[in-house]
Amino acid sequence: MSAIEPPLALLAELTHRCPLRCPYCSNPTELARAKDELTTAEWARVFREAAALGCLQLHLSGGEPTARRDIVEITAAAREAGLYSNLITAGVLLNAALMARLVEAGLDHVQLSVQDADEAGAERIGGMRGAQEKKRQAAALVRASGLPLTLNAVVHRQNLHNLPQLIDIALDWGAQRLEVAHVQYYGWALANRDALLPTRAQLDVATRLVEEARSAHRGRLVIDYVVPDYHAARPKACMGGWGRRFLAVSPMGEVLPCHAAKSIAGMRFPNIRDSSLEDAWTGSDAFNAFRGTAWMPPPCRGCAHAERDWGGCRCQAFALTGDAAATDPACALSPSHGLLAAAVAEAGEARFRYREFS
Ligand code: SF4
Ligand code: SF4
Numbered sequence: 119m120s121a122i123e124p125p126l127a128l129l130a131e132l133t134h135r136c137p138l139r140c141p142y143c144s145n146p147t148e149l150a151r152a153k154d155e156l157t158t159a160e161w162a163r164v165f166r167e168a169a170a171l172g173c174l175q176l177h178l179s180g181g182e183p184t185a186r187r188d189i190v191e192i193t194a195a196a197r198e199a200g201l202y203s204n205l206i207t208a209g210v211l212l213n214a215a216l217m218a219r220l221v222e223a224g225l226d227h228v229q230l231s232v233q234d235a236d237e238a239g240a241e242r243i244g245g246m247r248g249a250q251e252k253k254r255q256a257a258a259l260v261r262a263s264g265l266p267l268t269l270n271a272v273v274h275r276q277n278l279h280n281l282p283q284l285i286d287i288a289l290d291w292g293a294q295r296l297e298v299a300h301v302q303y304y305g306w307a308l309a310n311r312d313a314l315l316p317t318r319a320q321l322d323v324a325t326r327l328v329e330e331a332r333s334a335h336r337g338r339l340v341i342d343y344v345v346p347d348y349h350a351a352r353p354k355a356c357m358g359g360w361g362r363r364f365l366a367v368s369p370m371g372e373v374l375p376c377h378a379a380k381s382i383a384g385m386r387f388p389n390i391r392d393s394s395l396e397d398a399w400t401g402s403d404a405f406n407a408f409r410g411t412a413w414m415p416p417p418c419r420g421c422a423h424a425e426r427d428w429g430g431c432r433c434q435a436f437a438l439t440g441d442a443a444a445t446d447p448a449c450a451l452s453p454s455h456g457l458l459a460a461a462v463a464e465a466g467e468a469r470f471r472y473r474e475f476s
Pocket of ligand 2: 352353417418419421424425427429430445446449452
């Protein structure tokens with residue numbers, strides 16, 4: 119294996135707790151309890167070790183990261199470690215006092231989620247009354263603080279018709295960047311796939327609208343947009359390749375190559391409570407299992423795209439074929455590619471199964 123490069127970014131999943139209950143939440147279907155979460159001191163150690171490894175960016179995520187009482191101390195620890203910190207938040211727990219303390223602690227950027235453009239849709243999808251107004255206020259607080267604001271709109275079958283209004287919200291709320299993020303199907307989203315998968319026609323309209331909005335708002339709003347896997351012919355380079363650019367730490371300290379990696383049954387992951395971050399990154403079986411190209415079966419083995427897409431997503435391969443080492447079915451060369459079209463054809467369920475602590 120060639121020398122292992124340092125990770126660029128760390129996703130710190132501070133907690134699984136969240137006042138919202140989005141049916142596509144990327145959290146695992148078995149959520150961690152508050153008493154099992156890493157302490158402030160443990161997170162500070164993770165951040166120091168990440169910086170020493172060469173990590174530059176830190177995403178403070180969850181669940182809802184501001185549900186942690188020590189979010190200000192955690193943010194200060196990120197600044198002390200020299201990491202660029204991005205708060206990924208639903209915004210419903212932010213207030214002026216907390217915003218001021220986060221800025222004082224050294225927070226660099228805020229990414230705010232929106233579930234839909236209209237209030238009723240947002241409340242239904244997020245499963246929380248009054249959430250949209252709180253989010254609008256949170257956006258105003260971020261803008262007043264001077265921090266850059268990104269809006270993250272997760273789009274799917276039940277809100278894509280509101281994409282023009284979601285773009286308007288990004289402009290009205292003063293975001294510099296809008297991520298139009300199609301749902302990724304593992305965890306809660308896989309459980310709700312029939313209610314979330316968009317049709318081809320919806321996708322084509324969305325792609326055209328994004329192109330038009332990009333040119334209409336050039337210089338004012340950057341729009342990130344990636345075609346969803348279920349309508350693609352080639353997979354994405356998931357996480358930039360397993361164990362190449364990215365690592366995540368779960369609320370209870372598991373070190374993961376991707377925040378969904380725990381969905382791969384039978385894989386064991388190192389824990390920062392009994393491993394250093396460096397040992398987890400360079401030496402653990404979990405990180406080395408799908409690093410590089412040597413593990414690849416045909417048709418990935420020898421494929422000209424192998425070092426571009428790294429065989430796609432291991433979690434999706436496992437979710438759809440039961441084999442985490444299989445070629446991602448998002449690839450048209452995968453023998454399982456037909457599963458995606460079959461899933462799209464079967465979609466159309468209206469009701470959601472909401473995420474909740476069991
Ligand atoms: S996706 Fe929804 S439920 Fe999950 S953490 Fe984000 S806001 Fe909370
Ligand atoms: S066969 Fe594998 S490496 Fe080639 S394009 Fe498909 S997923 Fe990528």
